[in-house]
Amino acid sequence: MDLVYELSDHGCLQENEIPRVGMRFAQSYMAHEFYVTYAKKVGFTTKIRMTTCDNITKKSVNQAxxxxxxxxRRSRIKAPMRKNMISAARCKAxxxxKFDKEKQEWIFFKVELRHSYPCSARKAVHYHEYRELTMHAKCMIKDNDVAGIRPNKTFLVLANEVGGPSNLGFSEKNLRNYITASLQTSNVNADVREMMSYFMRMKDINPNFFYAVNFDEECKFRSIVWLDARFRASYEYYGDIVSFDSMHNINRSSLVQFVHKYDHVLGIKEEKDLEDDTADSIGVIPCATSLPMERQFQ
Incomplete structure (x- = not known):
């Protein structure tokens, strides 16, 4: 088997990266990770087909x-009627x-690199198995989501950082799924605890900040009210309050995110009001008539 020739068609690996018979690893999962890394560079995905365990120790001793x-796989459905594609290609790669008991190490004892279909390293990043968000991407997604930046804008920023979407290693759908799964669909009790921590920090920063939490007989969260000097002034001016149902559309909103975003929106509105007040203090709009009502508005 000419391993180097077989890989030269792909043009993506060096000779020292080729899986070799006799290569040693401390654990079986290290061999699997090595093969997965190799597969990602070549352009295919892997699966563990078989694992054999020792009858006495019950520990794995070899793996395919x-x-x-x-x-x-032969489908009973005619090709024009099929909805799901068949991925089987009789590939022998x-x-x-196996575990060397004498040296207490795992070794490759058989390697087959020939595929029955063309592999593409450029397509590997689009395989579901290899899509993964980096820590940098997760932090940016979280910060942008709190700031109210839409997911498609965040995806474009991340893509521009690495020279295009094909270099990201994940799709916009993966980004949206992360927001839904990790940032928005959270345990209610954990959400309440984080919100309480946020309110306590606000209380330390601003003595005028006030909050009160209402629990039921089973100590489950029912409602909460919070306000600061800015809220009090707004209430005196407008005479309105904002309330929301914490169970409504729970997969999309809220509690901690709602508090942060609501505070962010109010901050922007307050800044806009200050800008308008400053502009009004510079001059006045001349009256078009001599009516007292118009001069009052002026």
Missing amino acids: IHCNRDGF RIYV
Whole structure:
């Protein structure tokens, strides 16, 4: 088997990166991670096809890791009527690793690199198995979501940082799913605890800040009210309050995010009012008539 020739068609690996018979690893998962890294560079995905365990120790002693397009599946549905694609391609690319009891190490004892279909390293980033958000991306997504920046704008910023969407390693759909799963769909009790921590920090910063929480007989959160000097002034001027149902559309809103965003919106509105007041203090609009009512508005 000419391993170097087989990889030269892909043009993406160096000779020292090729899986070799006899390579040693401390754990079986390290061999799997190595093969996954290799597969990502070549342009295919893997799966663990078989694991054999010792009868006495019950620990794994050998493992077969195949290309994800191994096997052959025959569909009973005619091709024009199929809705789901068949990924099986009888691919023979795979590795076998076994545990060397004498040296207490895992080794490759069989490697097959030939695929029955063309692989593409450029397409690998679009495989579901390889889509992953970096820590930098997660932090930016969280900050932008709190600031009210739409997901598609955040995706464009992240894509521009790395030279295009194809270099990101995830799609806009993955970004939106992260917002839904990790930032918005949270445990209510954890949400309440985080919100209480936020209110306590606000109380330390601003003595005029006030909040009160209402719980039911089972100590479950029911309602909360919070206000500061700015809220009090707005109430005296407008005579209105804002209330919301914490159970409404829980997958999209809220509690901690709602508090942050609401405070952010009020801050922007207050800044806009100050700008308008400043502009009004500079001069007055001349009256078009001599009516007392118009001069009063002036």
